[in-house]
Amino acid sequence: MANPLEATVLVLGEQSEIFLGLLKKHFSTIYQLAHIENKEEFLKDNGAEIIAVATSNNVGMSKEMIDALPKLQIIASFGVGYDSIDVDYAKQRGIQVTNTPNVLNDCVADTAMMLTYAVARQLIQANTYVKKGQWTSSFPLTTSLSKKVCGILGMGNIGEAIAKRAEAAGMEIIYHNRTQKNHVDYQYIATLEELAKQADFLILALPSTGETQHIINANILDKMKPSAYLINIARGSVVDEKALVESLKNRQIAGAGLDVFETEPCTESPLFEMENVVLTPHYASGTHETRLAMAELVCENLIHFFNKEPLVTPL
């Protein structure tokens, strides 16, 4: 590997060793704002020099933070979502923003599929049943995936990756999206209400925006079949969690598999007591391989920026 670039990158928040290690390999000066005691003083002294920031979607980048860096030209974010970054304001200021799309599609789609399997086949209960020595009679019958309707909300790259897996499992794929996607063969459903009605498994794979906030609310949950499951690997904000809890309590839907929550980390919830709910700690992209690929993509974007080349994955 070549010497690091003579360049300064300000890192926001606590970031992983993988990510920090790669940044240090690639760039001569790395400031970690989270580890600087007097942040105000640091920003006053150095803010005017900083042209590049590395952050992640769970840390984000506010308008105030952008304002503290008058010379800022690029925000390179780790993660595919960017709801915590004030992208509009950054663009007004002429600051470029990059994210890390696509490299995490496989892992996120795997997580959606795994949660689908786990709720349908009651994997958590089955494993406990065996490991606690309770397997003396037959375990109750569970639910097949094959021939079931997999309704995907949001047919972006991640939605497509989920569809591919669900199709291989013999499911019938339907989807709703703001616009119909001409390059996919799956049946387009014009409204979310209708998608919710038809789906045996309703899988959320849409971005978090102002418009998608609580898009899954009591009204939509009411439309779902009592035998249907909700799977969310998108963002917690797209589901009205209180309404979901009510719907699960009243057995209006059969269960849920959730990787994301309205408040994260989620350390307290009525969901924790529910047997028909499988929960994971927003770890869909959390594999060694994918996190490394994401960190590499952040660095590539920054390298292209410093070399005055077109960015790899600009927003």
Added chain:
Amino acid sequence: MANPLEATVLVLGEQSEIFLGLLKKHFSTIYQLAHIENKEEFLKDNGAEIIAVATSNNVGMSKEMIDALPKLQIIASFGVGYDSIDVDYAKQRGIQVTNTPNVLNDCVADTAMMLTYAVARQLIQANTYVKKGQWTSSFPLTTSLSKKVCGILGMGNIGEAIAKRAEAAGMEIIYHNRTQKNHVDYQYIATLEELAKQADFLILALPSTGETQHIINANILDKMKPSAYLINIARGSVVDEKALVESLKNRQIAGAGLDVFETEPCTESPLFEMENVVLTPHYASGTHETRLAMAELVCENLIHFFNKEPLVTPL
């Protein structure tokens, strides 16, 4: 539905309500041997009349049982495996045997894939972590499936159904089988040793026979990578479970996902204490939809037999 056929079927063992219900719908006389107090007397009195038996692979049909029924012409078994039925002896006696292949392929392949996901992504631990309120820092990184080598032992119909799902998850498929399958594109590996060496996930999908008994033994486990996982949805007998426990204890392999065990039901095992092991109670085909399809196929075979039509799925 038409009236039941004027025909007698002897049912062996305890069978599910789904299966018994369907038999009763289709045939005028059903004897459940398990519920007859004096079995010897019953067999002496009625054995000579019985020409059709319904059983399942977990109940089986021994040489002695076959001998008790001198007029027997058909054994219709619920399940795809038939290691517990003395098929050779039945054939010698000119008795036809049927099983229920293919209708369970999807569910069994789903279980293989689910266990693969669960061990790679530490699903059991992740769910516990959230539900116990332990999610305060980041959950440790897990393992991606995409680009990993999925080594399938046994490329029958179930093996193919697994390959299709694993391929959709971006895995590279290789396989070993007694003979190379010309109709599949996956890379054939000439020996099991070599398959074990190369696989990141070694998935067992071969039948239980005299030859496959303990085919996965200490020697094969030794060949596996320390980062590799063993998945068994075939039969417990194909794995030397003691050797597997040793291999897991010594971290010679990374973990295992098992739906089948040497002794079933398995109510005691060192495997129960292992975090990197996911266990399910031989329930791969255990969904409402698939068990009904299996019961229907047993009945269809019997109906064809009584109507002197070719059997649907003879062995």
